[in-house]
Amino acid sequence: MSAPQVGVHESRTDAYLALLVNNSSSDNNISTSSRTVREVSYQDWGRSANFTRAQGAERLDYRLFVSDDETEHPTAHIVAQIGTDGTEGVPGFVHGGLTSTLADTAMGNLAWHAGYKAFTANLNVDFRAPLSPPACVVVDAKIEKTEGRKVYLSADVFEVQEMQDGTLARSNDVVAEATSLFIVMDKAKETAVTTPDTAPQNGASTPRVTNDDIRDHTSTCVASVRETLFSPGWSTIEKDYLKTVWAST
Ligand SMILES: CCCCCCCCCCCCCCCC(=O)SCCNC(=O)CCNC(=O)[C@H](O)C(C)(C)COP(=O)(O)OP(=O)(O)OC[C@H]1O[C@@H](n2cnc3c(N)ncnc32)[C@H](O)[C@@H]1OP(=O)(O)O
Structure with missing residues (x-):
């Protein structure tokens, strides 16, 4: 297979996947050294308004794979393209919450x-190296152990880097290491939760909240919080305040 050439603005997710895809397979399975994993389409989730899928490819785009073999220790893998639009925390660097979300997403999907x-009952993330957008990362998640309703998982995040010859390779240096504890829903409480497959289908479409609704609601919320919590002398943070702080560091 010839190595894909990747420009800065092209999707590294697809290019990296092209390196992994087993060409003999008719669908998008990938082979790792130890197992074959199957791509999970977002469409498979049925009715779901998913946080990580809401903003489109400019912000975050990813593909999800799970191992199909019913071994005691299945794995999940995410290959993600982190864009430049709304992905930063410290200017110039990917927000740790986004990295954590990808790890949580890989572990959560693996559990399900x-x-x-x-x-997710508990999520710990060690950030080992900064990431600069745009970036392509791989997340490897696995189940460490289960105890009753408790599922302990871990996930490692690696950056996919462009080599001098234009090929993409996964770095051996870990960007972030996450561990988590997921708690299986209590049977007694389970009826209160609607999964995509069991969401009520009463014929009526669910009313969607628009961005205008959210803006209206936010204004009302801010106004009431200001009245009850803000001291009269408080002012909002000047827009350029952070820029000033940044420039002075
Ligand atoms: C074909 C269809 C495909 C469908 C495909 C779907 C795909 C689906 C993809 C999902 C991908 C999601 C990826 C994002 C996942 C989220 O974002 S989940 C959202 C964030 N998390 C939450 O909202 C959870 C909020 N917390 C809670 O609801 C409750 O605290 C929990 C976690 C359910 C636990 O409550 P509970 O059931 O009442 O548990 P409880 O009986 O108190 O405790 C059970 C045991 O756990 C321990 N425990 C509970 N919490 C903790 C804790 N935080 N730390 C340590 N121990 C704890 C307790 O000590 C207790 O231990 P034992 O005494 O038994 O030894």
Whole structure:
């Protein structure tokens, strides 16, 4: 397979995947050294308004894979393109919350696809190296152990880098290491949660909240918080305040 050439603005996700895809396979399975993993389409989730899928490719685009073999220790993998639009925390660097979200997403999906209808109860992330957008990362998630309703998982995030010859390779240096505890829903409380497959289908479409609704609601919320919490002398942070701080560091 010839190595894909990648420009700065092209999707490294697809280019990196092209390096991994097993050409003999008719669908988008990828092979790792130890197992074959199957791509999970977002469409498979049915009814879901997913946070990580809401902003489009300019901000974040990713592909998700889970191992199909029913071993005791399945894995999940994300290959993600982090864009430049709304992805920064410290200027010039990817927000740690985004990196954490990708790790949480890989671990959460792994838990669900392994049959655990579970919620994140605890998430720990060690950030080992900064990332600058645009960036392409790979997340490897695995189940460490289970104890009753508790599912312990871990995820490592690696950057995919462009080599001098234009090929893409996964760095061996970890960007972030995450561990988590997911708790399987209590049977007694499960009926209160609607999964995509069991969401009520009463014929009526769910009313969607528009951006205008959110803006209106935010204004009302801010106004009431100001009245009850803000001291009269307080002012809002000047727009350029952070720029000034940044320039002086
Ligand atoms: C074909 C269809 C495909 C569908 C495909 C779907 C795809 C789906 C993709 C999902 C991808 C999601 C990726 C993002 C995942 C989120 O974002 S989940 C959202 C964020 N998390 C939450 O909202 C959870 C909020 N917290 C809660 O609801 C509750 O605290 C929990 C976690 C459910 C636990 O409550 P609970 O069931 O009442 O648990 P409780 O009985 O108190 O405790 C059980 C045990 O856990 C321990 N425990 C509980 N919390 C903690 C904690 N934080 N730390 C340590 N121990 C704890 C307790 O000590 C207890 O231990 P034991 O005494 O049994 O030894």
